[in-house]
Amino acid sequence: MKTLASIGEFPFIEAIAKLALASRSRGVVVGIGDDAACLRLQRDAVVTVDTVVEGVHFRREWLSPHQLGRRALRAALSDLSACGAVPCFALLALTLKPDAPLADARGFVSALIGEGRKQGLALVGGNVSAGPVFSATLTLVGQRGRRFLRRDTARAGDAIYVTGPLGGASAGVALLKAGELQGPLQNAFRLPPLRVAAGLELGRIAGVGAVIDVSDGLVQDLSHVCKAAHVSAEIDVESIPLPPALRRKASAQSRRRGSIDPHAFALFGGDDYELLFTLRSPGRRSKAVLDALERAGCKARPIGRIVPETRVPVCAAADGTALTGGFSHFGKRR
Known part of the structure; x- marks a missing residue:
């Protein structure tokens, strides 16, 4: 069984980059492969960050890697939805155990990218790190819809x-x-x-x-x-x-x-x-x-x-x- 330790960090990043190619959008000037991404938006940017941590948000036996990838993306998208924003780009910071099976890591990333593609979302960068437990931090970049929806605009009588x-x-x-x-x-x-x-x-x-x-x-x-x-x-x-x-x-x-x-x-x-x-x-x-x-x-x-x-x-x-x-x-x- 191939693990992340057996293939190393950079081949894994290359595998992620290949998976992300299918979600490339016209707004991506420079995507995965450089020190930072260069992106183009037509309206105000709407940005949110969400993290999922093993033992806090889920237990490993509750979800397959594929299910976890879809869930992580949908949970992060919820914040953009609450602001009435159009999803555009994602950055993913992954922490994984070195002995994690490569198939599990790829399954998580592939499911996340596939779920994002359905919403017009492109994975444009991120980071990978070894650590004691799995965690994934998603930074999503959207653009403002007709108006930016807020939580401080409720009034008595609503x-x-x-x-x-x-x-x-x-x-x-x-x-x-x-x-x-x-x-x-x-x-x-x-x-x-x-x-x-x-x-x-x-x-x-x-x-x-x-x-x-x-x-x-x-x-x-x-x-x-x-x-x-x-x-x-x-x-x-x-x-x-x-x-x-x-x-x-x-x-x-x-x-x-x-x-x-x-x-x-x-x-x-x-x-x-x-x-x-x-x-x-x-x-x-x-x-x-x-x-x-x-x-x-x-x-x-x-x-x-x-x-x-x-x-x-x-x-x-x-x-x-x-x-x-x-x-x-x-x-x-x-």
């Missing part, structure tokens, strides 16, 4: 929407931790949704306020919106869309050995990578917005409203219970 079901991925993580490796919830973790088209559509719609991607849990990410915009939020917990598989699992669990609350996964779990957005004058605009987003491949649902700022950033609409929690890198671990 309705709150999400672009799809929440809670499936974090429930999948719970099952993976319990040793159940296969199922629709586990697959929700392995392959997050793509919301690039939805983000671009939101940038075209008048009345859209704040936008953020739901990566660390609905309550946590909505709290970021509230803090940035100096507002608070009320959530109608029962209206949060849940994956059918999560409802089925919760029902079966309650019959066997005690109940679980599927809404807890939706509120606090994370890894959903749907978009949360606020909408002004929802009565007038709601149908047009929902129709536009359905054409972009998602079914948005209202889940609450923005209210004037109080001491409680996010609460349940039914009884005013304060809602707090979500994923934190210096708190929860996978």
